[in-house]
Amino acid sequence: MLFGAILRRLFLSGLTMLLLSCFVFLATEILPGDALDMTLTADEMSAMPPEALEQKRQELGLDRPAIERLGVFLYQMARFDFGTTVITGAPVADIVWYPFRNSLALAGATLSVALPLAFVFGIAAAVWRGRSVDGAVSGAAIVGYSIPEFVIGTVLVMLFSVAWPVFPATITANTRAPLPELIDAAPLAIATVVIGSVAYLTRILRACMIEALASDAVERLRLAGMPQARIVFVHALPAAILPALTAAALYAAALVSGIVVVELLFAYPGIGQEMVRAVTMRETPVIQAIAILAAVVVVTANLVADLSMLALDPRRRG
The missing domain is CATH 1.10.3720.10 (MetI-like)
Known part of the structure; x- marks a missing residue:
């Protein structure tokens, strides 16, 4: 009985982390703008051709569908792989x-x-x-x-x-x-x-x-x-x-x-x-x-x- 109770607690903890991870992803998705908008000034944004902006977003993975990015995010979080920062490319774990x-x-x-x-x-x-x-x-x-x-x-x-x-x-x-x-x-x-x-x-x-x-x-x-x-x-x-x-x-x-x-x-x-x-x-x-x-x-x-x-x-x- 004790073993079954422990398994239930472990399962609920894992499910809680999964739901929280999805919530964190969705909460950051609805932030106005993205990292590219914050990196470039208004003058830089206006000076860059649309093709260059789109290529930059593709390099950063910002053009992918949200569901695809959610899957990648959950996989990385399960491995405690936080990736790199958008602006400098530094490992997030080091930061x-x-x-x-x-x-x-x-x-x-x-x-x-x-x-x-x-x-x-x-x-x-x-x-x-x-x-x-x-x-x-x-x-x-x-x-x-x-x-x-x-x-x-x-x-x-x-x-x-x-x-x-x-x-x-x-x-x-x-x-x-x-x-x-x-x-x-x-x-x-x-x-x-x-x-x-x-x-x-x-x-x-x-x-x-x-x-x-x-x-x-x-x-x-x-x-x-x-x-x-x-x-x-x-x-x-x-x-x-x-x-x-x-x-x-x-x-x-x-x-x-x-x-x-x-x-x-x-x-x-x-x-x-x-x-x-x-x-x-x-x-x-x-x-x-x-x-x-x-x-x-x-x-x-x-x-x-x-x-x-x-x-x-x-x-x-x-």
């Missing part, structure tokens, strides 16, 4: 790898700080529900989750780069810098994402812990005289972790592709800046590669969460 690596590093550094804090705050708020601790944690979580990240980042820059110049306002490390050097140069960017992440994850874990503590099984243990600490950490916490696992995994995956504003605010050399540049230049292969990589991260995180829940909760194997 997106380092920014993608940097965004993964920023998300990882954020979660390494946010998860322990959310763990502590969520449990404390649930255990002392209705008291001052719960009110303070819940209020701070709502505020932190509600304020946009660009506002949080701007306030941090004003405090710790202008009023009290401790950290740099922007990141000067280049895209190919070693990860330790890059993370050391991005304390304000990490802090900006951590605030929103802690707020979101704290609310999730608090809700799951409250539900677990209110269950009949925990109530019977409480009536039997079991110590509160044992009830919380041995019985309630494992039950609360299961429903929070999927939400936390999806949020962690979304950090990779969802911190564009923070990357732009602090000039962090991640996938967000590369995506903006690619959209501006209508570099369709780069846009498609970034979108596919982000989709792979989300689908993989969801699959890992599902498989973890299958292993931890036998009731989900049916």
